[in-house]
Amino acid sequence: MPMGHTATAEAGSGGLTATEHRLANGLRVILSEDHLTPVAAVCLWYDVGSRHEVKGRTGLAHLFEHLMFQGSGQVKGNGHFELVQGAGGSLNGTTSFERTNYFETMPAHQLELALWLEADRMGSLLTALDDESMENQRDVVKNERRQRYDNVPYGTAFEKLTALVYPEGHPYHHTPIGSMDDLDAATLDDARAFFRTYYAPNNAVLSVVGDIDPEQTLAWVEKYFGTIPAHDGKPAPRDGALPDVMGQQVREVVEEEVPARALMAAYRLPQDDTRACDAADIALTVLGGGESSRLYNRLVRRDRTAVAAGFGMLRLAGAPSLGWLDVKTSGDVEVPVIEAAVDEELARFAEEGPSEEEMERAQAQLEREWLDRLGTVAGRADSLCRYAVLFGDPQRALTAVQRILEVSAEEVREVARQRLRPDNRAVLVYEPTTPAEAAEADGESAESHQSHESDEEAGA
């Protein structure tokens, strides 16, 4: 039943609308109609991510996500994949620090099948879960870790940076992929307990977006999900609160077989869905987003000391967000040269703030990113779930771009002044070694690939 929101577009939503409903078992449902293309996206967010994991069991949320594709009460083996793909749909699941999501994008006339499949595993996964799938998917996930992180240059950089920014014991200290030892240690009983604790209708949000009949869709949702029992007893995640700034610079030098020296750094930034977070996003875009940014102009164009230079941002709801600097040096350039230039640019920016033109460019870039995200049914379904799960209000997804455009240059300067400081960052320096030296140094060749993603996917 609707909870007050009707399908009337809010100001700044670009004409997009969404309605909200709740089943008796607590499942929240968001519907958004769009008849441009005969497709429908189903997205289901469970409010559980790697931040809920306990010591010794890192990677469990993601490993569990894989198990969700191994069959359930009425679905055999890989049936979930087979049925969706055989219906002309596409699907996957991903795990991040703060949530696990599952999604299907279907031809509109196959929507009911996706709802049936999601309900089946939400209500009956444990009847199918066995040792064989557990052992198999453990190996698959370990190979995912090797492929995406351990066997590519700089691949473990993000993992190292988060470990430096969020202290030992903090729920975000480890990334969703987890450690090899913990993946080895996970048991079938752990997986069962994880499902019983976190996979419940009252710990999930379902969104359906696209060429749908809302009334019919809601009736299907009620039919398939309505009798899945709610259950409580989910422990609150450990508190992710931290001081706004780290208070001192931490630093790690990695000697590895990488192709070039690199300077990376992670800054603690304001939490997501705040004005200060939007301001930080603009600051990072002006400083290091794209080929007209200050750091690109300085390091790649003018000084010619770097082959690539930029900032990325990971928005987080339950802990300080993270701003990630990544610079790969050119030729024989040494890291201190880069570091001095970066510090100079950040200090100058904190002093003078963005120019009018820089604000316009950064806001235009961020606006296009939002248009891209909301422009597909799958992207919109995911954004609606995100704002519902993390901030309690899916409508905010539709007006997020408006909020970015409202931020002032002074707010951008202020957040840069407060946060983009040497005493609020973890620095990671890569110094290349030859293969022989690497073997001597630590006995392993942890080459890696620089990936900003915190999402682990079920399908390759």
Next chain:
Amino acid sequence: MTEQLASMDFHPRPQAGEPKPWAFPAPERGVLPNGLTVLRCHRPGQQVVAVEVHLDAPLDAEPAGLDGVATIMARAFSEGTDKHSAEEFAAELERCGATWDAHADHPGVRVSLEVPVSRLPKALALLADALRAPAFEDSEIERLVRNRLDEIPHETANPAIRAAKELSKHLFPAGSRLSRPRQGSEETVAAVETGAVRAFYEKHVRPAAATAVVVGDLAGTDLDALLADTLGGWTGGTASPRTVQPVTADDTGRVVIVDRPGAVQTQLRIGRIGPDKHDRAWAAQVLGTYCLGGTLTSRLDRVLREEKGYTYGVRAYAQPLLSTREGTGAAMLSISGSVDTPNTAPALEDLWKVLRTLAAEGLTDAERDTAVQNLVGVAPLKFETAAAVASTLADQVEQQLPDDFQAQLYRQLVETGTVEATAAVVSAFPADRLVTILVGDAAQIEEPVRALGLGEVTVVKG
């Protein structure tokens, strides 16, 4: 766990509703007075417009010893014009909220632009400036050359890229441009100077030898007037027909190990060449290749991933490489993925078993049906955005295919039977005619791989 089963009402699997019609969009084709071919396609609701420009400047037109000059030229398009400096050009583009990508590949150079429709006029003007009057300043070209040289070690270090380059080197004749890296080697890129970039531009870049594709919600846009004001102002001579050498390759079964001591995984790249989209067997090859390795439930991953856990995923592909309307082109057929080091030989053994079983027993009707339903059914999702439509239309242009190729392909897929799909995939991936590249720890994998008898095994330095 039985409590879970007991407490929920189960319903039978629902049947599909009535499918709604969908067809791959038909573009409208025209030619501007300056000779530029334009394909346009109105997609209601797509507020981000995609523009793709194909320039008939193929890699084999690069002068000897200057591999990479097309890449440097493509990158230099956005590094200043007669109106803007390099920094200003980048700033103007981003002020439009636009994204820009330019790269050189075997069939030609592609420039891709995406921009919110409200700022399309400004972005098209920048695009026109870049093609009409690129600055090619010495200092910017020097920087791009050095930047490109800095990138090469990063690519070499990446196992997937390293494997792909090694495969081309072994598959194609030494004299063929196809055998060498698309973006040049350290030696050839270092030789690229402004004069060579400008000469390549003057010889190959002109409106009569280019096609622009514009896709998006164009309802409120007078595209004719806009094009006349922007790309219409670009001038140049007529285009002369080009001859393309037929693509050949040596697919004698053999293995090359690129040695990476200590690597925790082995990157596989197994390939040869085969029919491209001009071949009547293309639809059947698409279908058969999907059944072999298109997804997690295809034959390869069913064993290598979901049964054995050797990999996060192995895929089989057919990707057009260089095509002509005369049918002298080819597609790269390959199998790619990575497996953990100790299981390298067992994974290859299973992979070959899958290929041999497929050849001996063929595909099943059920496999074929699922594949058709997926390949045809996902089309509306795959082409939801303007960018996806524009990119496919531009691919068709550079492969010298008719504008309705993709639309016809869906019809052909529906009509392709199990026997044809089997024949196509078995002929595409014959067990004894595949070149295998393994980027991994030779000390651990060489002997067990040799024992598999996949052909001659050589080891090269990583």
